Amino acid sequence: MLFDLPDPETLYAALLSRNETFDGQAFVCVSSTGIFCRLTYPARKPKREHCTFFQTIGECLNAGFRPCKRCHPLQASALADPSISALLHSLEAQPDRRWSEGHIVKMGYDPSTIRRSFKRQFGMTFLEMARQRRIREGFETLAGGGKVITAQHEASFDSASAFRTAFARLLGCLPSELRPNKLLQATWIPTPLGGMIAVSSRSHLHLLEFLDRKALPAELKRLHTTSNGEIGIGRLPPSEQAKSELEAYFSARSDSFQTPLALNATPFTRLVWNALQTIPAGETRSYSDIARQIGHPSAVRAVARANGANQIALMIPCHRVIGANGSLTGYGGGLWRKQRLIEIERQLKIPKINQNT
Template sequence: MLFDLPSPDILYDALVARDDRYDGQAFVCVHSTGIFCRLTCPARKPLRENCTFRATVGECIEAGFRACKRCHPLQAAAQNDPVITDLLARLEDRPDHRWSEPDIARLGYDLSTVRRAFKRHFGMTFLEMARQRRLREGFETLALGGSVMTAQLDASFESPSAFRTAFAKLLGCAPSDLKSDGAMRATWIPTTLGDMIAISSSSHLHLLEFVDRKGLPAELQKMQAHTPGGLGIGRFAPAEQAASELDDYFAARSGRFETPLAMHGTDFYKRVWHALQTIPAGETRSYGDIARQIGQPTAVRAVARANGSNQIALMIPCHRVIGADGSLTGYAGGLWRKQRLIEIERDLKATQAAERRSIPA
């Protein structure tokens, strides 16, 4: 059981309002049609007496309901939007292109529609995503020993100052501040839910964050200031291991992370983070659950602060902590991403259960 579902009345109100707080956390099964949907489905709303609510897609299917063809509950929500699908494909085909609003308009898309769709699903606009993609090209050039000028050209920025400004805004330092021989090195890791930055020493992973996390520049500046000689750029073995394990994770092949981690925080924070690591992939806990697990049942707010201070995303799975009522609550990487992470882990859990059932006794 991932969490106790809120009352059917609360979930029905969420269905009527298309409230995304429970999207992916609960599904509605409509008895009059035999179909199950996301709570954000745009279809006409069924009568209350025709609805039951279940926590997983698997439960809906086992009860004999078919997936809705409008909200496609078997897919990630963003994949249902043809505008997003088309623009993401174009971005992959032309990662070095300096995309602009006139480019989008020439494709026949309404600018405000595109902006809203990308903000809703990814927490950033398409143009912000395209710029981030170009910055990755420049970062990887620097990691291979290229000059700042070469990195700027590879990232298709119009001037050195524009590249430096964009780089510093995202990473909290100028590209020239990252040396190739640092004792701690920054690595850019692409994933299916957005690019991540990893900071590792030769023995441990110290930071793993999505690059669009608002607090990332400040975190990197702090790490830069406390690292003798400053941060470098490139991959140590822990970052290589992390990249490999993330590939398996996002492909729903494995939920295990064995990369050695360096946790920077108080003893209390570390106790919370260790408790987070005990939550199995495919399950969730509330802040109150974690507080009780560490023996301090009244420290719910402190647990929430520790959760938000975690600098090693996914491997210390703060995304598995939800509200006591089953809502997603806050996540620095964006609620859309938190929902998708939980969906990935549900798929993984279901796959592993099926594999176990197929093994002869």
């Protein structure tokens, strides 16, 4: 990048004063509304704890935030490419359309060119952008207590079966089963590294995973089975606490997670997970380090399996475990995300050092 993003406090001050210095070079994502804006946005300013700042629009979209309809943060990229402008305008004008490459061709554009243009400007294709918007709007309707048919309509699916299929792929069960009065309830949490699904009971958090984790559908199916089908969509106190703590974590205000966790696993796996929680933010350990710590120095592979079985990301920090040679090794949320989390946590340590000097 040619531009180094200033610290969050500087950017928040620019947001409050509507300073044009960083306009177009940084954007603010507001967790309380789920939207992202220019720093010169003229409306009432959000609280600092609700703000996360990104350098690119693509990062905002990938984190699950919607563009503001008042300050139009996509406008500059749209003006740079007439085809992008036309497609974004069509997406806003026809929210009920289920977009396909055929629609792009009918508008006179080459699908491969459009894919490259959107990927270059936003980090995702036009069809991915349209589908992400539909899925999110449907999920939020259900999480707010809305009916499946309402969610289907707001997500712009042609039929209830199409909507059910999309949710079955994402969550591992049908939306008709996701009623808000169930024992376990799932909700959507936007983060700077992508949207997350949190599942909790009234007392404990049972799952916290990034939406694009391949194992997510299987994990949700297991929860659905072990709870005898008692999994729905809604917001419960542990999920709300997790959302608040994640906001503090990503804004570099705290590396402490106090949300009560449900550790549903074998005694050995729980032993590994407990050891993971003792790794300080900004530091890493190898699988062999963990094996020695729990008193099973030869159980390195078993430790790796237990690490991979973790379904409460970040709060049980399996991303802090690396290979003996220093390599990142596997991570269900993606190696790029693991690297970014380690970088974020190293930054989290800086204020603590400064305070002691």
